[in-house]
Amino acid sequence: MLSLWPIDPVPDQADPWHSDPMTSDVATICSELISLDTSNYGDGTGPGEASAAEYVEAFLRGAGLQPERFQTTSATRQAVVCRIPGQDPQAPGLVIHAHLDVVPAIAADWSVPAFEGTIHDGMVWGRGAVDMKDMDAMILTVVQQWQSHGIKPRRDIVLLFLPDEEAGGRHGAHWVVENRPELLEGVTEGIGEVGGFSVELANHMRLYMIETAQKGLAWLRLKASGTAAHGSLIHDDNAVTRLARTISRIGEHRFPIQLTPPVQEFLEAACDAAGVPFDPSDPEAVIGQLGPAARMIGATMRHTANPTMLSAGYKSNVIPGEAQAMVDARFLPGLEEDFFAQFDALLEPGVTYEPQEKDISLQTTFDGDLVAGMTAALRAEDPHAIPVPYTLSGGTDAKALSLLGIRCYGFAPLQLPADLDFTSLFHGIDERVPVSSLEFGVRVLDRFLRDA
Ligand SMILES: [Zn+2]
Structure with a gap:
């Protein structure tokens, strides 16, 4: 059964970066993002995403990059874009789309404060821990480490941190597609949320659910x-x-x-x-x-x-x-x-x-170099990984970005404990993510994005 998927048989153990203890920074970044309340009520009454956009912009600038923070439909609805130049300027670009808003949380339902980003029991707790300040933090961690180690990806990578995903993206992804399409000039492929996480089977093999279609x-x-x-x-x-x-x-x-x-x-x-x-x-x-x-x-x-x-x-x-x-x-x-x-x-x-x-619905195929790259990165970090394509019953900002002809996959990799009911944590009570899962995600994204 393993021969069904392309395999990278020799994990790159010699790479010193992979023993860098700084990977645990990802938990701190995730926690800090959760502490910025970006609840999206869908009716324009929430706090907006400006606080998180300012955080992301400052972080990227601190890492030596040149991000642009901009407002979409109002001063509180803000996005951040940052193009990381690749080694091959002729190669088509890859966008990583991530949203900064979260769904609201009712404090009385939770056993921990929803907007403090508490870290205990090896988990980061709070609204957005899995949707999707986890991925925001993983991306920031990877690019910061690239900057400090002088690593340049193979091709241009566009980081796009967006508002309003949780209410359909009219103030976010759709606004960017209609008003700032030049930010995605030359970009042909993308990755984003709700994919790449593991589901453990009784025989201890782990399916990694890579999203290739959306209803x-x-x-x-x-x-x-x-x-x-x-x-x-x-x-x-x-x-x-x-x-x-x-x-x-x-x-x-x-x-x-x-x-x-x-x-x-x-x-x-x-x-x-x-x-x-x-x-x-x-x-x-x-x-x-x-x-x-x-x-x-x-x-x-x-x-x-x-x-x-x-x-x-x-x-x-x-x-x-x-x-x-x-x-x-x-x-x-x-x-x-x-x-x-x-x-x-x-x-x-x-x-x-x-x-x-x-x-709209979306549907792409589970093949090509990008899929091979995701598969190889997962297998290098988890020998029990079996990457599989799956269809999301909901939707993400990928729907909007696909209008620019961008082929999108859901790939925010996390290796999860077998007993964690992960999918129920999306918009759920006591939303949380294991620190070790975040660290795994950083390692996989680093491997994958360098050569993607
Ligand atoms: Zn989400």
């Missing part, structure tokens, strides 16, 4: 209309009843399994690694045997549509003429039309919808 998103506002009337009458044309019927049909509907190429590739590789047979006619049977990877993968085998909000009426004895609901729909890569055809069939006459928010 598309459609937040749909449904409207049912009827005839307004007094609540005491016999009444057959009730918007609330009509909407309720449609909403329950959507909520209870299971879209059929459709295996896209990246999901099929993941299942084959994961089954091979786990030593269980893969039956393409019954992929769900296999999912249950994959341990913690199961929950992530289940939602990438089919479209989903979940009702999330309802509103109707203004008084107990008035039947309203209209009722509304929101549905969070996620469609499989390349199958948007197929999704909407199936969705339309669930609607009852008199119910219409329009998208409140929509974003």
Whole structure:
């Protein structure tokens, strides 16, 4: 099974950098970034990302680089870009996109302060520890060490620290794509969040989930209309009843399994690694045997549509003429039309919808030099590593950057303890990351990015 993947058989043990105790700086940087509250409420009321952008700019400047900090849509929404010149100026560039905002945290739910960046029990704790101030800190650590050791990567690397990823990137990635595309001039490939972390199997092999595809998103506002009337009458044309019927049909509907190429590739590789047979006619049977990877993968085998909000009426004895609901729909890569055809069939006459928010799906292949580089770097640091492509059920700033023709992968490498329920920590309570995982990520990124 190991022969499925390109292997770097001789880890570069002679490189003195890899025993540098300074790698633990990464935990301090992560902690300091967490202590800067950059909560994004999605409605413009949060503190913004300026404090973190100032931190990143000062850090890079202190390392001897020339970053540019700029505001996007307002003074509180700020980004930092820094181009690290490569040895080969003709080679196309690589962007590392990282976001500076975090989702809010409710203090009462947490066992530690969410915005202090506490380090204890070998972990860095706080909002952003895995999404994604961990990766911010790993990138900063790698480039600082390159600077102090005079290391230049093979090709141009553009570091892009962005605001507003958690609310769709209108003040961040999308703004940059529309207003400052020249920052990504000559860039053809990119890496970013939600990929590269390990999932340990029962046989102690570790899958490293490299994200090669993302589902598309459609937040749909449904409207049912009827005839307004007094609540005491016999009444057959009730918007609330009509909407309720449609909403329950959507909520209870299971879209059929459709295996896209990246999901099929993941299942084959994961089954091979786990030593269980893969039956393409019954992929769900296999999912249950994959341990913690199961929950992530289940939602990438089919479209989903979940009702999330309802509103109707203004008084107990008035039947309203209209009722509304929101549905969070996620469609499989390349199958948007197929999704909407199936969705339309669930609607009852008199119910219409329009998208409140929509974003594209992404899909690329798990091959080429960049993938070989990620694989080699992981294997050099972890002999039990089995890198596999996977599909993200959500979305990242990669969606926006892909509009510039950039081929993006999710690769923020972390070797994780087998018992850590990592995916539940994204936007979760007591978000935390092991210090040793951060140090592993720094070593892998260093290896990978030098020659990427
Ligand atoms: Zn994120």
